[in-house]
């Protein structure tokens with residue numbers, strides 16, 4: 001086999017690589033070679049490499065934003081990126097929001113977040129994760145503080161949780177709020193913001209293969225191939241996992257997204273997708289189903305976009321459908 005080193009996000013670096021990969025495929029027809037060959041022949045993957053995006057998924061989010069304007073550079077946005085690894089959506093969010101905007105990525109696998117993005121490794125299906133997300137957006141974590149933590153510890157893991165739960169830091173969200181919205185610092189408005197501290201939730205989760213969770217090291221999980229976050233190919237399984245994760249994202253939106261906030265959620269279609277869409281419709285005034293051009297034709301993924309979260313939502317009604 002040729003000694004090809006794969007860049008940390010699975011995309012080859014050298015100009016000779018297309019040729020080397022073809023040769024490698026001839027010598028070694030294992031699944032990794034086939035995977036690399038498919039990656040290299042994909043125009044979006046090449047474009048991602050040129051634009052320094054960590055994966056081709058970036059283009060799906062840029063298409064969504066170009067059409068539905070979910071990002072706003074002239075405002076401070078608090079963005080939650082669910083299933084952020086390897087980080088392409090977070091990169092797009094960072095690029096398309098103002099400098100002061102906060103972006104938090106959550107992923108069950110370890111992954112160094114892109115510059116200017118904070119991250120926690122946590123399972124979105126756990127209630128504790130919701131609490132950590134709320135704490136991040138409502139407590140004392142200005143971006144510079146987070147950056148300092150990144151520098152010292154590389155990644156925020158459990159240590160971040162410790163820091164967050166036991167910190168005596170007195171800097172509160174109230175102070176952050178009044179510094180970023182000096183004209184609207186009334187107590188009432190602050191309370192509303194504290195209750196629902198997120199402006200936009202983007203969710204691109206797909207259940208990782210069990211192997212990824214066993215090889216739980218950065219070496220494996222930063223490499224797109226070893227991360228094994230591809231679909232299983234078994235439609236029923238993909239769909240079922242997807243519905244569970246989408247529901248978790250929707251619950252997060254119910255609990256943490258501010259009224260009028262927006263929601264983007266990848267879903268693998270199947271028997272229950274209409275029901276999920278119905279649940280999204282109960283939470284948002286406008287719901288759109290969208291398949292970006294950059295989504296592979298053979299993929300069963302579709303994006304459900306909820307715009308303008310309703311003010312008063314009857315949670316019981318939502319969960320009994």
Ligand SMILES: C[S@@+](CC[C@H](N)C(=O)[O-])C[C@H]1O[C@@H](n2cnc3c(N)ncnc32)[C@H](O)[C@@H]1O
Pocket residue numbers: 054055057058082083084085086087088089090106107108109122123124125204205206207208229245
């Ligand atoms: C398709 S990838 C996301 C790609 C990402 N949006 C990007 O642009 O780079 C799906 C991610 O969802 C994560 N994920 C799956 N189940 C999860 C869970 N229960 N909690 C948190 N993250 C999860 C996986 O680990 C995987 O990294």
